[in-house]
Amino acid sequence: MLLPDAIDLKRIPRHVAIIMDGNGRWAKRQGRPRLYGHKVGVETVQQIVECARDLGVEVLTLYAFSTENWKRPADEVGGLMGLLKTYLLKELAKMLKNSIRLTCIGDIARLPKDVRQVLEDTMEKTASNDKLTLNLALSYGGRSELIQAVQHIATEVRDGSLQIDAIDEKVIDSHLYTAELPDPDLLIRTGGEARLSNFLLWQASYAEIYFTDTMWPDFREEAFHSAILEFQGRERRFGKTSAQVVSE
Numbered sequence: 305m306l307l308p309d310a311i312d313l314k315r316i317p318r319h320v321a322i323i324m325d326g327n328g329r330w331a332k333r334q335g336r337p338r339l340y341g342h343k344v345g346v347e348t349v350q351q352i353v354e355c356a357r358d359l360g361v362e363v364l365t366l367y368a369f370s371t372e373n374w375k376r377p378a379d380e381v382g383g384l385m386g387l388l389k390t391y392l393l394k395e396l397a398k399m400l401k402n403s404i405r406l407t408c409i410g411d412i413a414r415l416p417k418d419v420r421q422v423l424e425d426t427m428e429k430t431a432s433n434d435k436l437t438l439n440l441a442l443s444y445g446g447r448s449e450l451i452q453a454v455q456h457i458a459t460e461v462r463d464g465s466l467q468i469d470a471i472d473e474k475v476i477d478s479h480l481y482t483a484e485l486p487d488p489d490l491l492i493r494t495g496g497e498a499r500l501s502n503f504l505l506w507q508a509s510y511a512e513i514y515f516t517d518t519m520w521p522d523f524r525e526e527a528f529h530s531a532i533l534e535f536q537g538r539e540r541r542f543g544k545t546s547a548q549v550v551s552e
């Protein structure tokens with residue numbers, strides 16, 4: 305890997321989350337079907353995972369399929385599910401070799417059974433890996449995540465195991481799919497749109513957001529390094545003044 309000198313390896317974001325957008329438009333521009341864009345997008349995933357691991361990122365969350373994406377034409381949904389299954393089967397050996405742990409967030413009960421089985425199998429086999437956590441957001445929606453968290457919390461209150469006064473940020477965090485993960489430090493969206501599309505609504509409250517016009521199939525190592533550099537140039541104030549942050 306060619307690493308630009310300017311990247312400070314001591315200030316790598318712990319958790320990078322990416323909205324991988326633009327596969328369809330990228331393919332259309334070349335007169336190819338949308339699924340071709342998704343296929344090349346998988347190659348980008350392979351490169352970015354490797355790159356994140358080499359940089360020392362702890363968690364890489366990839367938004368691969370949203371709750372809203374179920375509304376797409378059945379052949380595109382089927383194609384995406386097929387690509388996911390093939391990707392998991394193909395990458396297992398590499399995940400084991402590179403100590404990558406696979407996790408997922410989302411309503412995976414909605415995934416086709418064969419895909420869910422491969423997913424669960426991959427998660428189980430990589431569970432003790434400790435270099436990079438590759439967290440796939442699948443059938444994921446920030447709002448449905450919050451709804452299920454509220455339902456669980458309400459049940460605990462009703463059953464008397466949780467007091468209303470005890471509900472704080474930690475309690476909410478612990479009821480989200482991301483319970484054991486740190487909040488994202490850097491949130492990237494490729495494909496030119498500047499919106500969150502229901503991604504990590506609670507967790508991204510202080511993430512640095514990076515929007516780029518580059519379409520996901522073209523977002524390779526160099527583009528990822530540019531995003532990291534931009535992140536490192538920002539001052540994260542968390543509500544404080546710049547002078548306070550500098551003196552910390």
Ligand code: IPE
Pocket residue numbers: 324325326327328329330368369370373384495
């Ligand atoms: C992102 O690319 C991949 C998924 C949402 C599954 P799109 O399929 O949204 O591509 P565009 O936005 O139509 O170009």
Ligand code: IPE
Pocket residue numbers: 323324325326367368369370372373497499501
């Ligand atoms: C967001 O992209 C979801 C994923 C990247 C998986 P979309 O293409 O679905 O988002 P919208 O519909 O343009 O907001």
Ligand code: MG
Pocket residue numbers: 325326327495
């Ligand atoms: Mg899109």
